[in-house]
Amino acid sequence: MSTPVAAIIGVGPGLGMSMARRFGRAGFRVAVVSRGADRHDGYLADLADRGIEATAHTADVTDRDRLAEALADITKIGDIDFAYYGPGPTTQSIVPITDLDIPTAQSAFDWVWPAVQVAQAVLPGMLERGSGGLMFAGGLSSVRPMPMLGQLALAAAALRNYALTLHTAMADRGVYAGTLTIGGLVERGDIHAMVTADPAKYGAAEGHTLDPDPIADTAWEMYNSRERAETVFDALGG
Numbered sequence: 001m002s003t004p005v006a007a008i009i010g011v012g013p014g015l016g017m018s019m020a021r022r023f024g025r026a027g028f029r030v031a032v033v034s035r036g037a038d039r040h041d042g043y044l045a046d047l048a049d050r051g052i053e054a055t056a057h058t059a060d061v062t063d064r065d066r067l068a069e070a071l072a073d074i075t076k077i078g079d080i081d082f083a084y085y086g087p088g089p090t091t092q093s094i095v096p097i098t099d100l101d102i103p104t105a106q107s108a109f110d111w112v113w114p115a116v117q118v119a120q121a122v123l124p125g126m127l128e129r130g131s132g133g134l135m136f137a138g139g140l141s142s143v144r145p146m147p148m149l150g151q152l153a154l155a156a157a158a159l160r161n162y163a164l165t166l167h168t169a170m171a172d173r174g175v176y177a178g179t180l181t182i183g184g185l186v187e188r189g190d191i192h193a194m195v196t197a198d199p200a201k202y203g204a205a206e207g208h209t210l211d212p213d214p215i216a217d218t219a220w221e222m223y224n225s226r227e228r229a230e231t232v233f234d235a236l237g238g
Contacts, residue, residue, distance in 0.1 A: 003053070005078040007071070009033045009118060010061060010087025014186040015137065017043060018212035019084050022220050024052030028082060031074040033067075035060040035087075061087050061114035071121045079129070080122045082223065085115045086137040088191065095150045108151035112159050119166065119177075126175045133176030133223050136163045140183030140234060160230070167229035177229065178222045184210040184235030208235045 006028035008020045016032070020043070024030045030052055032043055040056035047054040055077060059070035074080060089111045095104050119134055126132030140146065141153035142160040149156075159179070166177035185191060187209050210233050218231050 002078050003027070003029045004081035005029050005031060005074060006082040006084070007031045007033065007074050007080050007118075007122070008084050008086070009114075010085065011043065012086075012088075012190055013039070014188040014190070015180075015182075015212040015215055016084075016086050017046065017188075018216035019086065019135075019219060020047060020054065021050060021052070022213075022216035023082060023084075024050065024054065026220060029078060030054040031057060031077060031080075033057045033059055033070050033074075062090055062110050064114075064117060067114060067117060068121070071118065075125075079125055079132075081126070081132045082135070083118055083122045083133075084135045084137070084219070085118050087111070087114070089139075089152050089155060094148070094152060097147045097150045097153065100150055105151050105154055108155035109158065111155050112162070115159055115162065123175070127170070127173055130174035132174075133178070133226075134163075134166065135177075135219055135223065136160075136179045138163075138179055138181055140181060140232070140236060143181055143232065144183070164229050176223055176226045178219075179230050180215060180219060181230055181232040182210065182215070183233060184208050186210050186212050186215070188212060210235050 006023040008016055010016060011032040011034045020030045020032055024047055030047060037058045044054050044056055057070040057073055059066040061067055115136055136159055138159045139156040141149045142156035146153055163177050163179035185208055215233055
């Protein structure tokens, strides 16, 4: 029996690497995907030190052709039995919800379409085998009104609904889908580093951070038990 492959898409030093370590520890061969290759040697060394076999692939998720190539490269290693979609939103400038126009609202969905592309790449094989799963990471604005996040709230809600609807659609076909709804700064991640480097601009991070390792443990439990499709991690209160 071949070793199952976990594709960790949008990997970063925070939650992405925690997911890679957790699923690697569970016996998966790991394939990490990120838009830049500069950190890949470090990621692979970290996983190798833990006895996890891994490969690294470069793709910006908004580049459909390159993402398709990366996913195809991973399938040469083995069937993808688990896919995690966790890149941050691609939107650079956030517009308050009351000022939102159609082009700006549409632009936020550049973060959602790659999730659909990933699912469509891996689902045929999973459904044929009757096993496997997908996990998506989204934001708290998908379940709580957060007007300051403007167009991001629309995209986050769409991604969450996509994951939950997939879960329902595949519940009796052996394939799992779930979502991690995250409210807070994920420790060791790039956004956490940016905020903590300039508290005068962004405010204090204390009390609003999340350790990515327990989140990854929860993701593994969700994937294994298949009893629920969502867990909300809320360090923001309200």
